[in-house]
Amino acid sequence: MTLLSAVIFLPLIAFLIILALPRDNPNLVRMFSLIASIAIFIVSLGLIAPVLSAAAGKFVFETNQMWIETPAINYHIGLDGISLWLVLLTTLLTPLCVLVSWKSIDKHIKQFFAFLLLLEFGLVGVFCALDLFLFFVFWEVSLVPMYFLIGIWGHERRIYSAVKFFLYTMTGSALMLIAMIYIYNLAGTFDYTKILAGIQSGAIPLTANEQLWLFLGFFIAFAIKVPLFPLHTWLPDAHVEAPTAGSVMLASVMLKMGTYGLLRFCVPLFPGAARANADWIIILAIIGILYGALVAMVQPNMKKLVAYSSVSHLGFVVLGIFSFTQQGFDGAVYQMLAHGISTGALFLLVGFMYDRRHSLEISAYGGVCTPAPWLATAFMITMLASIGLPTLSNFIGEYLVLQGTSLVNMHWTVFAALGAIFAACYMLWLYQRAFFGKPTEDLTHHMPDLNFREYAIMVPLIVLMVWMGSYTQSFLPPISASNAVLLGPVDARREIHVRALPPKMTPRLTPQTEVANAR
């Protein structure tokens, strides 16, 4: 049992224990969930040092045990520089989600916390699985608790949203499963590292056509999860209707399952198809960036605004990945983490406000600054981080993505950068409408400032936003090392170098041919 296995299975154990706790003692359930999730986070901190000290891009804590004999499915897990931070993001946000649900969840408390821990189990597993099948299992396992979290504890249209969310993901994963089985029938294994090596060495022969269809099988599943325009329509519904904790886990971690999948599986396994399809995918990503930002601008509902801002931010991630440059990859991963922190924090803050006023409409607020200055401050820092203000987390990610893209195609960079400007528009406008101005009498009475529990939630996130924005050295080196490995077969700059060969290599036109051409 390695430390990593412990981090994966402790949430499952906690889930089972919560199920066994008595139903009529909600405080016991809350306390236990909090202690358990904090303990899991502390244990997961132990993962950092070994990854940092490992050889560049290598998997650490690798465990490879047989699970099912035929077809050969292994419990194969491992951690590299990318999955490390995503696992930590999950384990960090879970206790915060427990805290934010402390009071706001008032029915079926035991089941709520149980599902939250089960969700953590699935999410941590997704980021560690190195066996395609195991990845799929965790992928689907995380779906079920989220479905219940939205459907039982959500707002008015919760059932519609929960079912939509489930069916969208299910359809995508059905295609992914077919693609996985197809690979298995060719390769005789589900093992990611073996398949990767086999495809790169040519031991697993894939025709261009097969590669294209397999790529699409995986890509659609991930694109739905990201979500990439035009497959994003489940996202606003699910995010808005979910309870605060559900929105946080959805936006901060579950969306990253999609981009992580693209980075880990889609691009390295099918480099040829990924290159061939990059153009239209990038166009969709840019449409997503601009469309998400523009739609966010006109939302009267705060949660919906944040949800559409996610569509926009995740567009940057996809853009970075499909630029096939080191900077693009690094920026994509950094943006995944930064978005996880900042958007998670935004959903938490909106949740705090909802707890006070029971409304998500921007028009129900106005002048919140006066009665709740610290809430307004926290919101401002988070909002600025989300816009991408330098020295705060998102700036680094967006900058790296844009830089990576500019190496390949300057036009893309220009359009994508517009999205960053729009982000400033919708966020600042939201802030202006909700926090500035003169508060109504009613609002002043119902808007107490942050309490201790809420400080405890916000302070670590704000510290991280500043830390990630001002000292990237703490986070970026392992990410870069792992990205360099993934990028190997698809590096874009190779092609640029080829294209930039000196012109004298091409034969000069002779006068005769010039004449011929002129005719």
Add this chain to the structure above:
Amino acid sequence: MPVNFMPTGVDYLRILPEIIMTVAGTLIMLIEGWLGGENKKTNLSILTFIAFAAALVAAVAANTNPGVSFSGMFVVDGFATFFRVLVIAVGILSLFSATQYLKREHAESSEYYALLLFSVTGQCVMAAANELILVFIGLEISSIATYILAGYLRDDKRNNEAALKYFLLGSFATAFLLYGIAWIYGTTGSTNLETIRTALLTPGSDRNLILAGTAAALMFVGFAFKVSAAPFQIWAPDVYQGAPAPVTLFMSVGPKAAAFAVFLRVFMMAFAPISSRWAPFVWSSALLSMIVGNFAALLQTNIKRMLAYSSIAHAGYIMVAIAAHNQIGIAAAMFYLAAYALMNIGAFAVVTHFSRQGEKFVNIEDLAGLGWKQPVTAGLFAIFLLSLVGVPLTAGFFGKFYIFRAALDANLVWLAILGMLNSAVAAYYYLRILVVMYMNEPGEATLAIQPVSAGIGATLWVSAVGTLVLGIFPSILLNFANSSSVLVK
């Protein structure tokens, strides 16, 4: 032709499960007269259980000495044992879930138990039949008993309708089967599966191809009816809805598993030489069953009817495995049938429990709020539903996984893709039950719910544990299925 027709000792051992159940069934009908009061009838169910348990042991024991018996009519091999154990286990679980129901409807009598035993006997015969006449006999024993069970509550209109429909259409389908047997006998001069296979493999048998093909087509109609695969599925929704809930539980699993056993044995062994001819028909039937079953289920409000359509869709998934016509397809179908038995029995056991006297509450909406009123029952039901959807870590997922793997192995890429998309459609109607159970406020039906009876509870727990164990450690069963899927020796 063998000279000596006298059965030997080992022949009796091989057919011991059938003997035990037949004798027990007959005894039960006889001794009812001696049992006086109503309460004594519980003893009958205990006796039935003992008979089933003994038959189960005998079926397992028979596998230690596999081989053919009765002049090659009857075969005990891994495949037969797998299905004999499966149908007997199904019999036990349907017995558990029926006892309380029969008391509730004041209809406890020896016939029910005896018919259950006879029906399972017929299914065991089917599983081990190596010869078409015996297939027919087994099918009739099983079917006739099931026809009567479907109309078991004589005074109930719906029961009568179900039984009549099932009987008329069932007889019609059996006639097709019999006609097909006659054709193949005329073509190859035998009803023995191995002889048929040899005859079809012989060079120069091409001129008989049309005759053999016709025979296969006629028999396909008969089997497709029995497994409720489209386009011969019309009867299933009405019969499943009309029959008493525990009978539907039994019908949707036992006879279906046995019919698939025969289907597999006849088509994958005897008709294997002409598989390129029949595979397209199975392919179409598989796709049609999945589409008809899943899309019709979307519209249902009655839970029994919905599960009936869902069982048509599941028959479609298993047909995908047959369409693959390779060995991993057989193993996949076997595994799927076991998984399907567990999850479907579980789901129908909940319906049996919830429907109350006179089956008042059989609408999906009635289940509102069950998740908070009876968390354990609802939680187990959720496991069955998630397994029917095909969520990982449940038996249903691995069943689908193996089937689509077999299909891809046989290059049926489109069938696999359409099948998987179908299972995403199916997710919608199963989720609807989860939505009602967990996301709606409790209604009249849920508030007046009684605690789960011991029998139903046992069925639920056994099925749920089985569903999860097969979902987490599928090798336990799959290795056996793989080793016994070699039909041609």
